[in-house]
Amino acid sequence: MGVVIGAAFGKIVTAVVGDFIMPLVALAMPAGDWRENVIVLRQGETAKDTVALKYGDFLGTTLDFLIVALVLFLLISKIVKAAEGRIKGPEVATTKPCPWCTEAIPIAAKKCKFCCSETGTATT
Numbered sequence: 001m002g003v004v005i006g007a008a009f010g011k012i013v014t015a016v017v018g019d020f021i022m023p024l025v026a027l028a029m030p031a032g033d034w035r036e037n038v039i040v041l042r043q044g045e046t047a048k049d050t051v052a053l054k055y056g057d058f059l060g061t062t063l064d065f066l067i068v069a070l071v072l073f074l075l076i077s078k079i080v081k082a083a084e085g086r087i088k089g090p091e092v093a094t095t096k097p098c099p100w101c102t103e104a105i106p107i108a109a110k111k112c113k114f115c116c117s118e119t120g121t122a123t124t
Helices: 002-028 055-087
Strands: 039-042 051-053 095-097 104-106
Touching: 002 055
Parallel strands: none
Antiparallel strands: 039 051, 095 104
């Protein structure tokens, strides 16, 4: 079920990238539709016979992947933090303030290491 939802989510993000983000990138690029950029290695008699490196399509696919990965990372990290908050119990205090100088000292301390005053709460 997770694979199906992941594939559907990937299609949605790819559509958002292709329909909203890539046109903005194409406006910034001087060549316009930069996904069609190629380096011709061997010219053929027809377009089908031409051998070319489609670096524009590769860069577009890479950008799609990076955006999908970023969105998934942000979404999963929020879910994990929410789950950790539910699992983790309340934190137990290990320090207390000194009644005289208000510095943080261990709960079991008999004297403050900062002002050397007696805390009066620890027993012998």
